[in-house]
Amino acid sequence: MDIAVAPPPNKRARKSQTLDQDITGIRAILSDEFDEDIALIKAHSCQLETKQQLQAVIQELSQKLPHFQHLKRVRDRSVLICPSSEIGVSQTLEQHLEQFAFSEHVLRALCHGVRVVDVPERMPRLRAQYEKTIQHWPCKFHPNHYSESLRNGTNFSAGQRIFHKRMAQLLVRLSRDVNASRPVGICVDPRQPSIVSIAGASESASPHEHCGMLLVDFVARSQEGGATKTDLPFTEDSEAEAEETTLRGIPKAYYDYLRKNDEYKDLTFGAEKSRESKEVEHVQGADNLAKFGPYLCTGYDVYLLQEPCLMCSMALVHSRAKRVFFLRNSENGALVSRFQLHSVRELNHHYEVFQFTTSEDGDLT
Ligand SMILES: [Zn+2]
Numbered sequence: 001m002d003i004a005v006a007p008p009p010n011k012r013a014r015k016s017q018t019l020d021q022d023i024t025g026i027r028a029i030l031s032d033e034f035d036e037d038i039a040l041i042k043a044h045s046c047q048l049e050t051k052q053q054l055q056a057v058i059q060e061l062s063q064k065l066p067h068f069q070h071l072k073r074v075r076d077r078s079v080l081i082c083p084s085s086e087i088g089v090s091q092t093l094e095q096h097l098e099q100f101a102f103s104e105h106v107l108r109a110l111c112h113g114v115r116v117v118d119v120p121e122r123m124p125r126l127r128a129q130y131e132k133t134i135q136h137w138p139c140k141f142h143p144n145h146y147s148e149s150l151r152n153g154t155n156f157s158a159g160q161r162i163f164h165k166r167m168a169q170l171l172v173r174l175s176r177d178v179n180a181s182r183p184v185g186i187c188v189d190p191r192q193p194s195i196v197s198i199a200g201a202s203e204s205a206s207p208h209e210h211c212g213m214l215l216v217d218f219v220a221r222s223q224e225g226g227a228t229k230t231d232l233p234f235t236e237d238s239e240a241e242a243e244e245t246t247l248r249g250i251p252k253a254y255y256d257y258l259r260k261n262d263e264y265k266d267l268t269f270g271a272e273k274s275r276e277s278k279e280v281e282h283v284q285g286a287d288n289l290a291k292f293g294p295y296l297c298t299g300y301d302v303y304l305l306q307e308p309c310l311m312c313s314m315a316l317v318h319s320r321a322k323r324v325f326f327l328r329n330s331e332n333g334a335l336v337s338r339f340q341l342h343s344v345r346e347l348n349h350h351y352e353v354f355q356f357t358t359s360e361d362g363d364l365t
Contacts, residue, residue, distance in 0.1 A: 022358040023168045026161065026325070028150040029336050029353040031343025034125045038133050040118040042084035043068070044093055047113025048077040057109050064100040070123040072138040080137075084116055126151055150352070163193060164303075168327050168356045170264075171305040174198065178257050183306040185215040187249070189271060190301050190322070196222055196271040197249030212304060212312025216319045219296050222249030222271035245270030297321040307333030307355075313341045316351060323352045 048054060057079055065082050073080050087096045094111050119137040124130040126148060130141045149155040167186055175184045179200030187197040199214035207213065220226040221234065235247040235255040247255065247270050258264040297319040304326040308316065313334040316324055324335065334341045335353045342353045
């Protein structure tokens, strides 16, 4: 009987079992403004008696009450006047309008057939939102092909999709076989594509040794920077192999593992050397990290086994990563679980975020 009441394996335990064949797709993590239903606000409207009134009413309204830039102001003969919240609690619409010195015939029109209606608070971002929104009131909409493609998954070509999924499988393998099942991250220059750097979280509990933080730092190594003190041996560039690129951002254990494995023979490794680094060699004591730090991951894709914490997510903002892909949710994750750091407008850099979907996702929803 004890066995019968044992709890089913939870999501976390099952996720850790994720193997190669389980990764089924990739979904963009868009900020809520793309996905949520658009909030409605109350607005006062009036009903025109004749269409001939329309021109004068709209002309004065747009000058004196320039609200609702995102909406069509007229539906049939109903005209939006202002958000109901603008009208004082103990005020009538007429008293409110008096302060704007409307001409007499327009004021009369505005006070005829007054109703309170629900209108969308802002412009929709995606067509699906638009179609829901116009059921309430006609609104403006500027379709954005790229945003739509992120939502419906057509932003990646079949070849790109295969590569991204392969990186996700690689994260699972490297974590299991090289990093004692702790999180791993891979940084890729998507132009070739080529693996620039790999980092695994250390045993230490310090957030400075999370794989996101280490990955950014190891990318710096490929640009002759890097601040983390580590005993980890890194891959050396052989004379013949690396003229334009460098393997110095990849710890030797990961490189050797991948090189020995026939399955990964076709992968390309190495980072383009910093163009400026050739000049810097002549400048004694130049602080490379300070000089290149803010532009470290510019144009690079980052793949992480675990959703990054707030500190790692910020490090990826500072390093200007182009896209962040991750496989598993983290309890303290800052991209979908706790926050959507990438949708904070105030940040000076925004990366795109994608999560791999697994065959487990289906039966958990
Ligand atoms: Zn972290």
